[in-house]
Every structure is written in C-alpha cells, then in structure tokens.
Amino acid sequence: MRYRIADYGRVFSTRERGSRLLADFLAAYDVSSDRSIVLDFEDVLNMTPSFADEFVGELLVRNTRGQLPAPALENLQPAARRAVERCARVRGVALPRELVAA
C-alpha cells in the first residue's frame, strides 16, 4: 500500500493531526491484502516530531508488536527526516536505514 502524505497537506504540526492521519491510514489499510507499507513524503515541506510521533511513531511501534509490516519512508526532506528520527529515538524503536529513502 502506498500512502501519499502530501494529499493531506505540506506542513504538519499537532499531535491531534497525527492521530487523525493515523486513523485515516488504518481505515485505508487492508490487513488481509496489503503486504507492504510505503509512506510517500514527496512535497511534504516539514512536520514536527510530535506529529510524527502520533503517526509514524505509532506505526513503528505496531510493527515491533508484529501487527503491521515495517513502513518504508520515501522522499523525506531533511527536516521531516529529523522529525522521524527524533520520534523514533523517543519511542525507543529502531529506524532501519533501508526503510528511509531520500
């Protein structure tokens, strides 16, 4: 499943917005047929670690519990990449290098 973040905006700041995007993603994700997850950040200018925590952080945690495949993160700009790295550090989850493609 390929999920294009820029369809929802270019800058993302609040935790509440992260929760909303997570709910939207989970509603679209079909656990029976989707074998992979690609989060496409093309055209996303920036996001806060708090937003990333509620969205990407939650997906990373669900992956560590075996509930979801590991999400591949594509087209992350430097600021957005730092936000994801910070949220992974805070969550204490690994962010495999191969999952993050510039």
Added chain:
Amino acid sequence: MTGVRPWKVPADGGVSVKWGEWLPLRPAHQDAHPLHLDLSNLSFVDPLFLVRLRGFLDWHAARGHEVIVEPPSRMYVRNYLARMNICDELPDRCTFNVGSVNSNPHPDVLIALRRLRTQRDADDLDEAVGNLLQAQFSGRLARYGDAFTMTIGEMCDNAISHGRSAHGAYVAAQRYQGKRCVLAIGDLGIGIPEHLRRTHPHLTDDGEAIAEATKPRVTGVKGPRAQHRGNGYFHVIDEMRETAVPSGVLRVWAGNGRFSVAMTEGRATMRRGWTIEEPTAGTWVRLELGTG
C-alpha cells in the same frame, strides 16, 4: 476621570520589548475599572507585544472588565496594528479603534495575529506556514525555515493541548530587513509551571520548572502516554542546534518563571531559568532568529 486607571505604555520598551512585560497579565490584577490602556506614545510593536496586547484585552474582557484603549498617535504604528489584525473580533467590553488606516498586507509581515481555538485553526496555520516556507524563507533567511516551523508547530500544539485556555493560542511573526525574524506565541492557559507540577510537585520554583520543561521527556501529562511526551521545547532547541542557525534566542515566560537560551552557529552560548516577582497568566514564547 474617576475610576479610570491610565496605563501608559512607554514608546520604547528597551529591554522590556523582549518580554512584553508592560501589559499586566496576572491573576491578582484587580485595578479599578474601566481599565484605560494608553498606547499613544507607542513607537514600535514587537510580535510579542502584539500577542500579549491581544491577550491582555481578552483576559480582562473574560473577567467582565471594561477596557478602553487610547490608540497610538503615530500613523505608522496604527497602520501596523491594523495590518496585524489587532482589532479583529474584539471583545464586547473593549473600546479600541485604530481609525481608518492603510491595512494592506506588507511583505515583511510573516504571520499577522492569528488565534488558534480549534484543531481546524491549527490545520489552517500549517497551510499558511507551508506558503511562508516557499515564499519568504529564501536567501539569507533560508536556514531559519526549519527552526521557525518547528517552533510554531510544537508551541502551538502545547498551547492548544496543555494550555487549556478558552481563548486558545495567539501567534504572530515579523521579518526585519531580511536579516532576522521574530515569532511570538502565547496563551492564557495554566502556564508551564502549574502544568508541570501535576507530575513534578517538587518543582516549586517557576524558573526552575520552565528550565526543566526544556529537557527531554518532562511533561505534566499523566498515564502511559507520558513516556513519549514532553519533548516540545527540547526539540525546538535541538533544531536550532542541528540546523546551526547563526543566531537564535528563545525566551519563555510563564507564571513567575522565565527561561532563555541563546544559540550561535548551533551552540548554546547562554541558557538559564530564573524567577521574577511579577507573574503572568498563561505561557508566552518569543523566538528571534538572525543572521548573526
């Protein structure tokens, strides 16, 4: 004028412009009413003054106080206040008219005064910041865009989520000659120290409490979700470090506490929290980024 207490704001706040402290936002403030705020001498308006001025009007109006504002005598200051939307949706018991002035948008106004009361307001601000990043943060200011965006996002999220004020949050930003920019965010909520003491009751000193809030994983949020909360201020300061902004100063004022951190080329050159006598309602943040 019996019962009227003139509160004359000085033309040049000097050091005070960094804190906007002429505007008394303190719970114990019980002056005679109507409160007369005299801005006639005002010659310069910093974004922090702007957001605190609007907070001042809303704070008093919410307590049933009538506020009468004498507008600035200088036309360019009145133009600026009009341009920054200070008089939009004024409370009923507030009299403040900047007159018929030029309120056309100015390219150096990054964000005219906005109020964030709902998540939809925050989403709209995200969109506006996206436009700003593409249109304004170019040339010498290009390096500041990320720290600017991080500060707006994290601080507004704090104000909406933790501040718990019916007034919401206020935000404004201004660029000066393409060399520096100032961002101010404030709210009339419970303030950082009181919020933090929900989980850290030993932090009785407000200055110490704010300084503690800038460290990772320090939050007033309770429960299992607290494990990955309380990083907003830490991330803001860390973003200034990672992007090596030539010059950045973050100031925070809440309750009786203040905190300030100054960065040069990504290194902290000064960092301290302290306590003052005059408290403020809410939490007020001012970020200044410059080319050094």
